[in-house]
Amino acid sequence: MSDVYEKLEALLRSLGLKRTELRIYRLLLEKSEPMRITEIQRELGISERSVREHVLSLYRKGILRRRLIEQGWLGYVYTAVTPSEVLEHIKENLVKRINELEKELKSSSGQRN
């Protein structure tokens, strides 16, 4: 993996992403095609339960996309959001969260005075 990708991983780690989450994201980035839970599980050799948990967490953080498909079975397939989009997403969310908190801080210190 490239130097830029390592920096991205370091950033995501510092934002609380777990090692397993990063392994899943890296796998999906490398494959660059939709994968099912069981396929991810086979590639990484971790339990289905753990894959499900981490994939859901990544999906909620906007780092993976999912699509419902029917192919004999009905289920989700997952793809990686591009690093650039992930960065934009993080920036927007964090800046928004921080700005809201700053506003609350100002109004609460205003009440005290």
Next chain:
Amino acid sequence: MSDVYEKLEALLRSLGLKRTELRIYRLLLEKSEPMRITEIQRELGISERSVREHVLSLYRKGILRRRLIEQGWLGYVYTAVTPSEVLEHIKENLVKRINELEKELKSSSGQRN
């Protein structure tokens, strides 16, 4: 502690701050006067080594300030940076780091094409 402070703690936790770091920051915010390592240690009942380590980490992250004083002994005293300043600092640093990474991503994908 107020609701706003709890949100600030949640944000700092999600950015990787440890529980002991948050306890030290909270203590210094509440005291709102400079404290020495040994004073922090006594208040929180944790080892000096642990206090030193976490205080240094907080200082490097821009969450504590320190000042060298001589009062019989020569050493640092620490004060908490205000929540608003901490938020500004985090926002600036993260946005800067993300922007740099985005630029690197663009130039590295440009090289590939």
